[in-house]
Amino acid sequence: MFERLIVATDLSPASYAVVSCLAGLRAYGAEQCLLLQCLSYRDATSVALSYHSEPLEEMLNEQKDILQRQGFVVEERIVAGSAKREITRIAQKEDYDLIVVGAQGHSLLEEKILGGVAYGVMNRSTKPVLVVPVERKPGEENSCKTVARCNFVDHVLFATDFSQMADNAFSCVEQLVAAGAKKVTLVHVQDKTLIEPHLRDRLEEFIARDQERLAILKQALVKAGTSEIDIKVCYGTPYLEITRLVREQEAHLVVMGTQGRGFVGETFLGSVSHNVVRHSIAPVLLIPSLS
Incomplete structure (x- = not known):
């Protein structure tokens, strides 16, 4: 039922937590995954001018490997533009079955893929949206975990x-x-x-x-x-x-x-x-x- 999904990432620690917990979706037929990063036009221009896209690609490849180890066939893509618009546009145009985004804490106000963008995708999407709660690990500034066990099937x-x-x-x-x-x-x-x-x-x-x-x-x-x-x-x-x-x-x-x-x-x-x-x-x- 959810054979093809988009997983939105900003390559933050929180996004690593999200991509690490999606194996349970395989029970619902999930097979193909688009790992999608959206850069603002300013950030995209900055990356292009600096010629330092390698770290981005390395982190995307790391997250791709995490998803592949869970059994997904993964395509990675970087696009420029408003994240909430690009995510919902691509999902609709390419007929994906599900969009996966993360949400940190109890606030969706911060304009990140795991903040305000999640709120925007929820508002705009004509496709089902799975919002995965994420929180920082106590005492670890650059490490996050999912709030609950993500098996999706038991209850x-x-x-x-x-x-x-x-x-x-x-x-x-x-x-x-x-x-x-x-x-x-x-x-x-x-x-x-x-x-x-x-x-x-x-x-x-x-x-x-x-x-x-x-x-x-x-x-x-x-x-x-x-x-x-x-x-x-x-x-x-x-x-x-x-x-x-x-x-x-x-x-x-x-x-x-x-x-x-x-x-x-x-x-x-x-x-x-x-x-x-x-x-x-x-x-x-x-x-x-x-x-």
């Missing part, structure tokens, strides 16, 4: 608001299960800001209804190939409840829908998906809306 957590956008993402979860995902947790969060104070007396009714909806999704996944499925209906702030469950349930991959091409206001799978990416200790797979 998938799917968050839904039952919208068409979420239904589209659920189709991806069905494919993950058919490809071998072992356990799935289905989650819906009753947003307390929409319930309190006027609908608080109907909370039990809403929870019962949503448990029935999740049960229908569960049956679809049983047919797709897995019997280990949990259902969770929570009450609170959506992104906080989702990231809490990721930690407590030890999920290895979070799947959510997104609007694509710019998120819309405060919709559950708009701003919430951003906040989940910012705070999740597990990689987050964002599935853009088909519309």
Whole structure:
């Protein structure tokens, strides 16, 4: 299902952490990988004028070797331009199945491939985006690690608001299960800001209804190939409840829908998906809306 993927790199320690943890994607059919570095026009001009591109090429080759040892067929490429634009343009034009980017810490504000560019790719992409959380190793300035174990298969957590956008993402979860995902947790969060104070007396009714909806999704996944499925209906702030469950349930991959091409206001799978990416200790797979 994700046969061809783009892995965005800036050759930083964080990007080395990302390329080192992608072997688990092989279970979902990943075979071909484009290792893509985007230089700003100023940086590209500087490299051209200095005639010192060898260190860049050496580091790209190092990351290529890391990916090849995980079983990928790897092409490396350096392009000039806005990273978020070039990544999404190439993914669309060359019909890649998945974009992989990293995100450092809880902030996506820094304009690096593992910062603001990740945010930009999430906003612009019409292709699925896998965001891998990365953090610096304590006491090691130039060394990073992925925040969680990246096996992608053992436990998938799917968050839904039952919208068409979420239904589209659920189709991806069905494919993950058919490809071998072992356990799935289905989650819906009753947003307390929409319930309190006027609908608080109907909370039990809403929870019962949503448990029935999740049960229908569960049956679809049983047919797709897995019997280990949990259902969770929570009450609170959506992104906080989702990231809490990721930690407590030890999920290895979070799947959510997104609007694509710019998120819309405060919709559950708009701003919430951003906040989940910012705070999740597990990689987050964002599935853009088909519309």
